[in-house]
Amino acid sequence: MLAEQATALVNMEQLEKVYPNGTIAVRGVDLEAGAGEFICFVGPSGCGKSTIFKMIAGLEQPTGGQLEIFGNSPHEARKQNEIAFVFQEHTLLPWSTVEANVMLPLALRKVPKPERREAAHRALRLVGLSDYVKALPRELSGGMKMRVSIARALVSRPKLLLMDEPFGALDEITRQTLQQELLNIWRQEEGMTVLFITHNVFEAVYLSTRVVVMTPRPGKVSAVVDIPVPFPRDDTFRTSPEFGHYVGLVSQALKH
């Protein structure tokens, strides 16, 4: 789905975050994200990408401007289980099985056990880990642990999935495999919006319907690059002149 077909899910207007120590992390950010979009955020270290995500997730409060998720506050959206977060570190409980880790968000909400299990098995099927329900995290590779984290985020069927450099610690082959799997999942979970932070311009172009380029501190949106290339995308896109064209556009925007 392309940007212009979507309806607003996240709306930021003149969003600002000044931390108590006086650091202006984000100032004057305007951005609308539609339902079903896949938007990557790129920008230099410290430009406020994670801060924006934390505000969307309700973990940090904006100090200025507006931030709405489906017309609600982030706090309200979080209560409705509309938002899920995946970090670079997998954050799995080491003593719990894959299944228990994935069921955790539902257990915390006291969802009945059979429902929890069914939802967890569905999410694990989506990430290709149906054979590992009883495994412990230490028995899994880095890529598999990340898949479990993604399954745990998907188990609540969120409308908005926030991913903060999820593949940053993985080798290139695993990273490309997971990019492909993530796109497949996103297309299956119709209407789910993904916001994804990366330092990798190639990854941003491959995944996105739009790439948001940010300036150094205080973070602002300096450019938004549409990637109007239809899905499904595969390795032929990665090696196409079109891909090089969009990588060039984003790289140029990063330098300004």
Ligand SMILES: Nc1ncnc2c1ncn2[C@@H]1O[C@H](COP(=O)(O)OP(=O)(O)OP(=O)(O)O)[C@@H](O)[C@H]1O
């Ligand atoms: N809790 C905090 N208190 C004070 N300053 C903070 C806090 N969290 C982040 N910052 C500062 O806010 C700015 C933006 O940080 P943020 O982590 O959002 O950037 P980022 O773009 O995600 O960086 P990176 O790409 O390195 O992860 C940085 O200067 C950082 O030092």
